[in-house]
Amino acid sequence: MNELIYLDNAATTKTSQPVVEAMLPYFSQYYGNPSSVYSFSGFGKEAIAKARGQIAHVLGANPEEIYFTAGGSEADNWAIIATAEAYQDKGKHIITSKIEHHAVLHTCQYLEKRGFEVTYLDVDENGTVDLEQLKESVRPDTILITIMFANNEIGTIQPVKEIGEIAREHGVLFHTDAVQAFCHIPIRVDELPIDMLSASGHKFNGPKGIGFLYIRKGIKTKSFIHGGAQERKRRAGTENLPGIVGIGKAAELAEETLKERQDKETGLRDYLIGRIMEEVPYVRLNGHRTNRLPNNVNLAFQFIEGESLLIMLDMAGICGSSGSACTSGSLDPSHVLLAIGLPHEIAHGSLRLTLSEENTIEEMDYVVEKIKGIVKRLRDMSPLYEDYLKSH
Numbered sequence: 001m002n003e004l005i006y007l008d009n010a011a012t013t014k015t016s017q018p019v020v021e022a023m024l025p026y027f028s029q030y031y032g033n034p035s036s037v038y039s040f041s042g043f044g045k046e047a048i049a050k051a052r053g054q055i056a057h058v059l060g061a062n063p064e065e066i067y068f069t070a071g072g073s074e075a076d077n078w079a080i081i082a083t084a085e086a087y088q089d090k091g092k093h094i095i096t097s098k099i100e101h102h103a104v105l106h107t108c109q110y111l112e113k114r115g116f117e118v119t120y121l122d123v124d125e126n127g128t129v130d131l132e133q134l135k136e137s138v139r140p141d142t143i144l145i146t147i148m149f150a151n152n153e154i155g156t157i158q159p160v161k162e163i164g165e166i167a168r169e170h171g172v173l174f175h176t177d178a179v180q181a182f183c184h185i186p187i188r189v190d191e192l193p194i195d196m197l198s199a200s201g202h203k204f205n206g207p208k209g210i211g212f213l214y215i216r217k218g219i220k221t222k223s224f225i226h227g228g229a230q231e232r233k234r235r236a237g238t239e240n241l242p243g244i245v246g247i248g249k250a251a252e253l254a255e256e257t258l259k260e261r262q263d264k265e266t267g268l269r270d271y272l273i274g275r276i277m278e279e280v281p282y283v284r285l286n287g288h289r290t291n292r293l294p295n296n297v298n299l300a301f302q303f304i305e306g307e308s309l310l311i312m313l314d315m316a317g318i319c320g321s322s323g324s325a326c327t328s329g330s331l332d333p334s335h336v337l338l339a340i341g342l343p344h345e346i347a348h349g350s351l352r353l354t355l356s357e358e359n360t361i362e363e364m365d366y367v368v369e370k371i372k373g374i375v376k377r378l379r380d381m382s383p384l385y386e387d388y389l390k391s392h
């Protein structure tokens with residue numbers, strides 16, 4: 001068994017070896033600026049065109065609908081801010097959900113300070129948006145619906161097709177943050193009513209600092225980074241050539257293995273959830289039981305602090321993540337866990353484990369044993385647990 005059991009793939013993934021190898025020549029061999037005229041820069045131009053094609057192929061898009069960015073956050077900012085600017089004559093109302101990634105939520109808040117109005121949709125106890133509430137929220141001045149494909153904390157997959165259909169019926173644009181979903185579950189923009197979609201290389205075994213925004217042909221948008229003519233004058237700046245080659249390669253590899261990875265991860269996920277729910281008392285599963293990302297496990301353990309659990313798991317060589325935002329200097333539990341209705345004290349005891357296809361059943365067994373021991377030890381020290389036992 002590995003010395004390190006990495007179960008934080010929603011935070012980032014390992015750049016796979018074939019991706020690294022595909023990138024290497026573009027650092028010091030084919031380093032020409034793709035915008036230059038001499039033939040030496042042609043290697044870069046060709047590599048970018050190839051990567052754009054690889055991404056478009058997975059997504060069912062046209063290559064010219066793919067715009068490279070410096071990651072998922074930039075793609076989200078671009079989709080929301082540029083749409084707001086381009087369509088503000090039509091209206092200044094945007095609809096999103098309460099469980100979006102901060103790259104979406106904070107961008108919406110930024111626009112609120114600049115005269116836009118934002119509706120934040122509720123989600124049910126599984127983290128699914130309410131389609132009726134969405135329909136009721138659409139107004140004549142609504143210009144954009146931005147709702148994530150799948151949630152990064154609890155893994156719940158949204159009814160994206162239905163959301164897109166509602167957007168179409170009302171002539172409103174639909175953007176989806178698919179950073180957690182792209183290359184993990186099938187997504188085809190030729191089958192789904194999606195107008196814009198964000199994704200990020202480092203969430204599917206590509207490099208960090210590279211992502212893309214898909215913009216359906218015919219949609220009015222504005223340049224996001226001003227300067228040179230790169231990315232059809234929409235996103236200036238010398239291209240991140242090795243990064244672009246890497247994200248293209250990662251998408252190609254992910255496409256080849258999608259089905260087996262999905263099956264393997266779902267198997268490991270359900271095994272881990274099943275064993276913990278059965279063998280540890282006072283635990284609940286956060287997120288939808290079945291309609292969730294294949295690799296996402298999120299559990300709330302009553303009477304303990306997720307942070308303490310994480311530290312003790314770390315000492316056992318296990319990397320996970322908690323449901324609170326302590327790492328960002330705040331003691332508030334995650335906005336996602338509060339939105340699904342968890343009381344603060346239960347949200348604080350949440351643990352997110354996100355798997356990859358490299359994990360094994362033996363690792364899951366080890367993780368279950370460690371969690372059982374640690375949860376018991378932490379509860380034995382917990383005054384809350386003692387009070388609870390006395391009163392029951």
Ligand SMILES: *Cc1c(COP(=O)(O)O)cnc(C)c1O
Nearest residue numbers: 071072073101103152179180200
């Ligand atoms: C990671 C993540 C992002 C941000 O992507 P970066 O490439 O790290 O900027 C945005 N949205 C979701 C859902 C994510 O999981």
